[in-house]
Amino acid sequence: MRFVPQLFPEGEHFGLLAEYDSPGALVRACEHVRDAGYRKWDAHSPFPIHGIETAMGLGRSRLPYVALIFGLGGALGGMALQIWANAIAYPMVISGKPMFNWQPYVPITFECGVLLASLATVFGMFAFNKLPMLFHPLFGVEHFAKATDDGFFISVEAWDPKFDARATGELLSSTGARRVHLVRRREDAAP
Amino acid sequence: MTNVIDNVSHEPVAGRAPLILGAPDFHAITEAVAQPAERATPLAWWLFFLPSLGMLGILGLAVAWLVWEGIGIWGLNQPVGWAFDITNFVFWIGIGHAGTLISAVLFLFRQKWRTSINRAAEAMTIFAVMCALLFPGIHIGRPWVAYWMAPLPNQMGTWPGFRSPLLWDFFAVSTYGTVSALFWYVGLIPDLATLRDRATTRMRRYTYGLFALGWRGSARNWQHYETAYLILAGLATPLVLSVHSIVSMDFAVAQLPGWHTTIFPPYFVAGAIYSGFAMVVTLMVITRKALGLEHILTRFHFDRMARIMLVTGSIVGYAYAMEFFIAWFSQNPYEQFTFVNRAFGPYWWAYWTMITCNVLSPQVFWCKRARTSLAIHFVVSIFVNIGMWFERFVIIVTSLHRDFLPSSWGMFYPTTWDILLLIGSFGLFFTMFCLFVRFLPVVAAAEVKSVLPAADPHHATGQRATPAMAGRLAPEGAH
Numbered sequence A: 001m002r003f004v005p006q007l008f009p010e011g012e013h014f015g016l017l018a019e020y021d022s023p024g025a026l027v028r029a030c031e032h033v034r035d036a037g038y039r040k041w042d043a044h045s046p047f048p049i050h051g052i053e054t055a056m057g058l059g060r061s062r063l064p065y066v067a068l069i070f071g072l073g074g075a076l077g078g079m080a081l082q083i084w085a086n087a088i089a090y091p092m093v094i095s096g097k098p099m100f101n102w103q104p105y106v107p108i109t110f111e112c113g114v115l116l117a118s119l120a121t122v123f124g125m126f127a128f129n130k131l132p133m134l135f136h137p138l139f140g141v142e143h144f145a146k147a148t149d150d151g152f153f154i155s156v157e158a159w160d161p162k163f164d165a166r167a168t169g170e171l172l173s174s175t176g177a178r179r180v181h182l183v184r185r186r187e188d189a190a191p
Numbered sequence B: 001m002t003n004v005i006d007n008v009s010h011e012p013v014a015g016r017a018p019l020i021l022g023a024p025d026f027h028a029i030t031e032a033v034a035q036p037a038e039r040a041t042p043l044a045w046w047l048f049f050l051p052s053l054g055m056l057g058i059l060g061l062a063v064a065w066l067v068w069e070g071i072g073i074w075g076l077n078q079p080v081g082w083a084f085d086i087t088n089f090v091f092w093i094g095i096g097h098a099g100t101l102i103s104a105v106l107f108l109f110r111q112k113w114r115t116s117i118n119r120a121a122e123a124m125t126i127f128a129v130m131c132a133l134l135f136p137g138i139h140i141g142r143p144w145v146a147y148w149m150a151p152l153p154n155q156m157g158t159w160p161g162f163r164s165p166l167l168w169d170f171f172a173v174s175t176y177g178t179v180s181a182l183f184w185y186v187g188l189i190p191d192l193a194t195l196r197d198r199a200t201t202r203m204r205r206y207t208y209g210l211f212a213l214g215w216r217g218s219a220r221n222w223q224h225y226e227t228a229y230l231i232l233a234g235l236a237t238p239l240v241l242s243v244h245s246i247v248s249m250d251f252a253v254a255q256l257p258g259w260h261t262t263i264f265p266p267y268f269v270a271g272a273i274y275s276g277f278a279m280v281v282t283l284m285v286i287t288r289k290a291l292g293l294e295h296i297l298t299r300f301h302f303d304r305m306a307r308i309m310l311v312t313g314s315i316v317g318y319a320y321a322m323e324f325f326i327a328w329f330s331q332n333p334y335e336q337f338t339f340v341n342r343a344f345g346p347y348w349w350a351y352w353t354m355i356t357c358n359v360l361s362p363q364v365f366w367c368k369r370a371r372t373s374l375a376i377h378f379v380v381s382i383f384v385n386i387g388m389w390f391e392r393f394v395i396i397v398t399s400l401h402r403d404f405l406p407s408s409w410g411m412f413y414p415t416t417w418d419i420l421l422l423i424g425s426f427g428l429f430f431t432m433f434c435l436f437v438r439f440l441p442v443v444a445a446a447e448v449k450s451v452l453p454a455a456d457p458h459h460a461t462g463q464r465a466t467p468a469m470a471g472r473l474a475p476e477g478a479h
Helices: A023-035 A052-056 A063-089 A103-128 A142-148 A165-174 B026-038 B043-069 B084-095 B097-108 B114-139 B143-149 B165-198 B202-212 B219-252 B264-291 B299-329 B333-344 B348-366 B374-401 B416-439 B445-450
Strands: A013-020 A041-044 A152-157 A179-184
Touching (some): A013 A023, A013 A142, A013 A165, A023 A052, A063 A103, B043 B416, B084 B264, B114 B264, B114 B445, B165 B202, B165 B445, B264 B299, B264 B416, B299 B333, B299 B348, B299 B374
Antiparallel strands (some): A013 A152, A013 A179, A041 A152
């Protein structure tokens, strides 16, 4: 029984990697791959490209819900902490003001809400993106280093039901890829 | 690189001028940003770093002596119980406001020019918040019990008083520091991945690779990443406004004439943005020259920063005037005395230094030639840095030294340790900034690439931009 979710396809090959010349070419190629019905594939670019999520058929990120829930939780927790500490656990009369008064607790309630929402946003983003992931088969491809410089790529993973090294390769070539590369799971063999 | 055209002249027919000069392609941006972190350490860097490190040593000495001997080594006394320590705190936290303003507020307003300066401004923010957090910690006199400010269960059965603005401040500043650091780090991830992929040594690849978390520019990742960035910007915008508002309540909630005014929160926020932009300008004038980033950090960017300084500086000037007006209009003799004493009492020189530096000096920015001259920028930004430090000194010391009862009046004179601590805090700030400039990408390369015209998927023929096209922004692109 497997306790760790499987991150990469089994077998010798990870999938295919196609390189494109420009953001425009990448977006058009993504539309073709999407329309061909692939599920386990991705695009790679050095900066976010406007409109690529539609071209890839991606839904909206659910991150805002995570931020909202944690933000409200943080705010409620902050308010509860203050009321409990100053009115119940260690009651103190200050300038004859009532014990239960929410007004002076607003700033810290706000700060706690922002703090929790921000932490949830960042760590939620890492979780959705499966980061940190210090090993990835694509890092074995030498020219993939351009993905953080000026390269635009599509990777189709071998465990996609429609994946076929030859047919998928032809599809990628027909979308104007400059070159298509078969990626091994581990590029140890490469010099 | 800066050959193409001057991007500060307004050309109504030809359209908007390019944000980035020299029509670079994506790879040229990578080179320009990554190279300063990759080349051998230049001699000039040591010329900045070693003096900063020396000043940081002074800070260590001043703090060590303070912890050993107590706050009696400072010049504060009764009635001036807050002096250089809180002045320095408010000064640094104010400077720390520009980074988040540039990153978050300008992001929400879709100001594309922010991409050239946001990284350095955010880094500067974090370092300024570090300096700021030092002072309340040591000001309490027994720094080893600073954790009493946090709501932790303890053997005394006590809890902090949450109805005090001083505790709000503790929460606001520590939240701000945390969120600024998160924002900065999230922005850095794609550029750390760039440095990882360009690394030539194993050490560099592993170090940058560890912090890049395995980023590979995946569109699925970018989607969550951009959502996260937008949420963080949305959270940081009210946060940045709350922080200096809460700092101002440390004063405004007190009964002291000169502190007890409702104008403080907006006045402090404007002042914070003002001083923060001044520090960004001071640092960027040097950094862009030293790192050869003149085509990315252009005079257009400085023109925009000058406008913000002019606006916020004028708001601050308005607030100074309004304080006097309210002192007269309220017919409260204590208020009136405090403000006359501020301008003509024993600390008159501090008051007029503040007015000259903060209100008069930025007025040169009405003139376009001044807004686009880096020499004038540098001089004015130094003036504003000085003026904003004096503003906090004036608010704190002149209000405290003569309050209601003449029998409790007094004077504050700084000691050597007060001054060494101020110098030392600059040492911490500049040391951190030097390390940042040396080892990390100073410009958010991924963001700058995304505002290049060629980044638009509908750009031209969809091929790489031709040099003639590349300098121009997309027509709908607002600066």
